Amino acid sequence: YILNNHYKGFTYECRNKKNKDLCNGLIGTAWISEGLLSSYEVTKNKEILKRLLTIYNFHPFDYNKAVWPNRVEPNGDLLTIDRTLNHQIWFASGLAMLLQKTEDVDLQRKLDVFLNKLPKLIKFTNGLIYHTIGISKEYFKTRLKRFLKRSYRNEMKMKEAGYQNFNFLGLLILDKYSNSTFLNSAFLKKAITKLENPEYKKLLSDNNYAYPYNPVGIESSVVYSNLGFNIQKVIEKLNNQFEVTWSKECFGFSKTNDENTLNARLYEILYLDKNYRNKLFFDTEKGKWIYK
Numbered sequence: 065y066i067l068n069n070h071y072k073g074f075t076y077e078c079r080n081k082k083n084k085d086l087c088n089g090l091i092g093t094a095w096i097s098e099g100l101l102s103s104y105e106v107t108k109n110k111e112i113l114k115r116l117l118t119i120y121n122f123h124p125f126d127y128n129k130a131v132w133p134n135r136v137e138p139n140g141d142l143l144t145i146d147r148t149l150n151h152q153i154w155f156a157s158g159l160a161m162l163l164q165k166t167e168d169v170d171l172q173r174k175l176d177v178f179l180n181k182l183p184k185l186i187k188f189t190n191g192l193i194y195h196t197i198g199i200s201k202e203y204f205k206t207r208l209k210r211f212l213k214r215s216y217r218n219e220m221k222m223k224e225a226g227y228q229n230f231n232f233l234g235l236l237i238l239d240k241y242s243n244s245t246f247l248n249s250a251f252l253k254k255a256i257t258k259l260e261n262p263e264y265k266k267l268l269s270d271n272n273y274a275y276p277y278n279p280v281g282i283e284s285s286v287v288y289s290n291l292g293f294n295i296q297k298v299i300e301k302l303n304n305q306f307e308v309t310w311s312k313e314c315f316g317f318s319k320t321n322d323e324n325t326l327n328a329r330l331y332e333i334l335y336l337d338k339n340y341r342n343k344l345f346f347d348t349e350k351g352k353w354i355y356k
Contacts, residue, residue, distance in 0.1 A: 066096060066100055067100065067103075067112060068100055069093075069161075071102070071115070071139075074117075074119070074122050074137065074139060074140040075087045075092070075093055075119055075122065075137065076093065077138045078092030078093075078095075078096065078097045083139060084136055085143055086138050087136060087137050087138060087268020089146040089148065089151050090132060090135065090146045090148075090152060090155035091137050091148070091151040091154055093119060093155060094151070094154035094155045094157065094158040095117075096119075097116055097120075097158030097159070097161065097162060097336075098158055098161065098341065100112045100115070100116060101116070101158075101161050102250075104165065108218065109306075111271040113165060116158075116162050116169070117162070117166065118170055119136075120159055120162065121168070121170070121171065122136050123338070124142070125174040125177075125178075125353065126154065127174075128177050129199050129226055130144070130177050130185065131145065131152055131178070131185070131197060131199060132145075132152060132155060132275075132289075133145045144203065147184065147196050147197050147199075147202040147206075148195060148196065148250040149195060149196060150198055150227055150234055152180075153231060154233075154234040154237075156175060156178050156238060157235075157238045158187060158236050159171060159174075160175060160237070160238055160239070160240075160242040161237065161242035163175065163241075164244075179238070179242060179244050181281075182189045182246070183242075183246075183249070183251055184198065185198045185199065186198060186251075187203060188221060188255060189224070190258075191254050191255050191258035192221070192224040192250070192255070192258065192264075193223060193227070193228055193231045193255055193260065193265070194223050195220055195223055196227065196282070202320055207218075209314070219235055220268070220279075222271050222273055224263060224275045225267035225268060226268070226271050226274040226291060227273060227278060228255065228258065228280070229278070229280045229283030229284045229287060229344065230278050230280075232247065232252075232281050232283065232287045233332060234254075235247055235252075236286065236290055246290070247287070247290065256287070257346070259287075268280060272321075275305055276307040276319060276320035276321065277321075277326070277328065278309070278329075279305050279317075279329050279330070279332060280304075280305065280328070281306070281308070281330060282301075282302060282305050282333050284301040284304075284335070285299075285301035285305075285333075286332060286335045286336050288293070288341040289337040289341075290335075290337050295343060296355070298340055298344075299353050299354070302353045303334075303353055306352065306353065307351075307352075308352055310351050312348070312349075312351050315348075317330070343355055343356060
């Protein structure tokens with residue numbers, strides 16, 4: 065379906081919302097790529113690889129800053145930078161997945177430059193990953209805005225708490241499909257430790273960017289499983305998500321403003337380390353995950 069619909073010649077039309085881009089920044093292409101490559105695993109349709117190579121090659125790359133500096137609309141229009149860090153990370157992870165299945169010298173060079181400089185592009189605030197990518201203009205612009213406007217500062221703190229694990233998941237995919245080792249790196253240790261901080265857990269409560277929007281329980285369980293945490297801690301994180309958003313009556317996530325998207329993101333559970341995944345069982349009566 066995705067291969068034959070919503071493609072306009074340059075990128076996909078991922079949303080149609082007033083005053084928003086149609087491509088949904090870089091994350092739109094990243095999710096399209098992930099879905100198409102999953103389809104390729106089953107169909108082996110070479111047109112999928114050709115399509116994605118075309119799309120990624122349409123995106124300019126800034127070798128000096130090591131970022132993709134433009135959003136590309138479905139009609140080919142180049143828009144300003146997508147300054148959201150997790151969008152740049154997930155765009156790169158989609159590219160890494162693609163380059164595991166086909167070759168492109170130029171795209172591989174771009175990915176290598178991004179991976180090499182990524183640690184410098186990730187900034188932190190008390191263990192939270194800064195939402196904006198760490199290039200001078202974009203980073204300091206938002207730092208100044210936070211300093212001048214308390215409401216914006218508070219909103220971004222909540223957003224960064226909600227997106228912490230989404231960043232980790234993107235980095236995990238990069239590690240899986242490239243030669244990087246970000247998730248186990250020293251510079252991320254404090255950010256990962258933050259997940260058990262009582263203040264951080266409090267930030268996830270009544271947070272529109274957390275459980276009802278980003279499935280932080282699933283994402284943190286995936287991170288923990290791939291870092292070798294004990295299975296009880298992995299189950300605890302999974303059940304945190306299901307306790308907040310799962311509905312036994314609907315047999316799905318329903319305690320959210322966007323049921324379709326949150327339920328679609330259940331797929332993230334497949335990134336659990338297979339040794340953990342094979343030992344987990346979902347008790348439909350209790351709506352809880354258990355160890356079998």
